[in-house]
Amino acid sequence: xxxxxxxxxxxxxxxxxxxxxxxxxxxxxxxxxxxxxxxxxxxxxxxxxxxxxxxxxxxxxxxxxxxxxxxxxxxxxxxxxxxxxxxxxxxxxxxxxxxxxxxxxxxxxxxxxxxxxxxxxxxxxxxxxxxxxxxxxxxxxxxxxxxxxxxxxxxxxxxxxxxxxxxxxxxxxxxxxxxxxxxxxxxxxxxxxxxxxxxxxxxxxxxxxxxxxxxxxxxxxxx
Amino acid sequence: xxxxxxxxxxxxxxxxxxxxxxxxxxxxxxxxxxxxxxxxxxxxxxxxxxxxxxxxxxxxxxxxxxxxxxxxxxxxxxxxxxxxxxxxxxxxxxxxxxxxxxxxxxxxxxxxxxxxxxxxxxxxxxxxxxxxxxxxxxxxxxxxxxxxxxxxxxxxxxxxxxxxxxxxxxxxxxxxxxxxxxxxxxxxxxxxxxxxxxxxxxxxxxxxxxxxxxxxxxxxxxxxxxxxxxxxxxxxxxxxxxxxxxxxxxxxxxxxxxxx
Numbered sequence: 001x002x003x004x005x006x007x008x009x010x011x012x013x014x015x016x017x018x019x020x021x022x023x024x025x026x027x028x029x030x031x032x033x034x035x036x037x038x039x040x041x042x043x044x045x046x047x048x049x050x051x052x053x054x055x056x057x058x059x060x061x062x063x064x065x066x067x068x069x070x071x072x073x074x075x076x077x078x079x080x081x082x083x084x085x086x087x088x089x090x091x092x093x094x095x096x097x098x099x100x101x102x103x104x105x106x107x108x109x110x111x112x113x114x115x116x117x118x119x120x121x122x123x124x125x126x127x128x129x130x131x132x133x134x135x136x137x138x139x140x141x142x143x144x145x146x147x148x149x150x151x152x153x154x155x156x157x158x159x160x161x162x163x164x165x166x167x168x169x170x171x172x173x174x175x176x177x178x179x180x181x182x183x184x185x186x187x188x189x190x191x192x193x194x195x196x197x198x199x200x201x202x203x204x205x206x207x208x209x210x211x212x213x214x215x216x217x218x219x220x221x222x223x
Numbered sequence: 224x225x226x227x228x229x230x231x232x233x234x235x236x237x238x239x240x241x242x243x244x245x246x247x248x249x250x251x252x253x254x255x256x257x258x259x260x261x262x263x264x265x266x267x268x269x270x271x272x273x274x275x276x277x278x279x280x281x282x283x284x285x286x287x288x289x290x291x292x293x294x295x296x297x298x299x300x301x302x303x304x305x306x307x308x309x310x311x312x313x314x315x316x317x318x319x320x321x322x323x324x325x326x327x328x329x330x331x332x333x334x335x336x337x338x339x340x341x342x343x344x345x346x347x348x349x350x351x352x353x354x355x356x357x358x359x360x361x362x363x364x365x366x367x368x369x370x371x372x373x374x375x376x377x378x379x380x381x382x383x384x385x386x387x388x389x390x391x392x393x394x395x396x397x398x399x400x401x402x403x404x405x406x407x408x409x410x411x412x413x414x415x416x417x418x419x420x421x422x423x424x425x426x427x428x429x430x431x432x433x434x435x436x437x438x439x440x441x442x443x444x445x446x447x448x449x450x451x452x453x454x455x456x457x458x459x460x461x462x463x464x465x466x467x468x469x470x471x472x473x474x475x476x477x478x479x480x481x482x483x
Contacts, residue, residue, distance in 0.1 A: 133327075138328070
């Protein structure tokens with residue numbers, strides 16, 4: 001370990017960390033929003049749309065993120081999609097994770113007990129009211145642990161963005177290692193930063209989960 | 224001439240190759256309490272669920288105060304499923320209580336009762352909450368208004384479910400084995416609420432295994448087996464004077480199991 005080197009590179013590592021957090025949070029939010037929209041659209045009884053969305057999910061889940069990102073950044077311009085490295089990285093994370101989020105939300109909807117929906121039907125609630133008042137809350141609450149899990153996975157997928165020169169943490173670490181021949185120190189510093197991020201996400205996730213499922217606790221557990 | 228509250232004529236229903244209902248006729252007059260009894264898998268619940276069209280039927284008619292349930296006639300005389308809007312309009316006049324309560328777990332007791340008033344009857348929050356708390360008082364649960372379903376006993380949950388259905392001021396109530404999922408000690412509180420409803424003149428169609436309740440509260444009993452109504456009449460007739468071997472055998476089994 002060389003404290004002097006670490007100290008000298010701390011600012012650039014911190015900037016890299018900031019870029020990582022930015023890409024992860026914006027990309028994750030985008031993926032969640034897209035995934036949610038896909039899960040909703042898949043409920044419509046429109047076979048062509050269903051097949052298309054199914055194909056979308058298969059493609060983005062079935063190919064490596066690295067390949068997707070590279071295609072987006074390198075082949076994008078040939079179809080008129082000219083993006084900065086960071087924009088391509090964020091969009092790539094969003095598209096990639098949307099396939100997983102779509103499946104998470106689908107499972108959430110599928111887990112809503114049919115009796116709760118029948119109760120809504122029996123009082124004459126509309127499809128829309130049943131969706132927004134009964135199915136959505138139940139589905140979203142059930143999906144929280146999987147969402148947190150996916151966000152943690154995604155936070156570590158951000159390292160791939162370094163390949164297309166997004167100046168995130170991995171990229172800064174590689175620069176530091178190359179300039180100073182201190183591979184171990186650099187990797188160690190990077191690991192600490194990721195650990196801080198993942199720890200923060202999982203703690204926040206646990207709090208959200210406890211909060212939204214509070215109503216499920218029995219009286220004994222609550223007291 | 225007034226139509227019966229519920230009129231079921233020649234209703235048949237199959238799940239694939241399995242014929243669950245084979246030409247059922249049953250009618251329920253206003254303020255009448257009719258209990259449907261019979262062995263498991265006989266089609267009791269399916270019949271009840273056809274009344275508010277949670278289950279579609281293949282042939283025959285189900286009429287609620289004269290209006291055909293679930294279908295409407297096309298100009299060419301054939302019939303087609305009724306519009307979602309008309310179906311909702313009919314369903315909101317029919318209260319239903321389920322075996323497994325089916326409360327919405329993310330809403331409090333009062334939230335469960337007020338929700339349909341808000342979304343279906345379109346009441347403002349204040350009125351919905353007022354009516355909901357009156358209904359909870361009616362089933363003896365004012366103290367639990369702000370508890371979530373998971374904090375309530377089965378009997379309390381079922382009473383909330385009854386309050387939810389009643390708050391809509393339905394013209395009739397359907398009960399699908401309302402006490403079958405309850406611990407024996409909790410059955411009484413639910414039956415008590417149902418008994419008082421019957422005394423107030425609510426029209427009720429009840430699928431139940433509670434023979435004592437059926438004998439005391441029902442105006443008529445229908446015994447159903449293998450998708451057909453085998454015998455029907457006042458409790459005294461069905462429970463004591465039925466000539467149908469299937470009915471006698473069923474009741475005998477019931478007596479044997481419940482005497483010790």
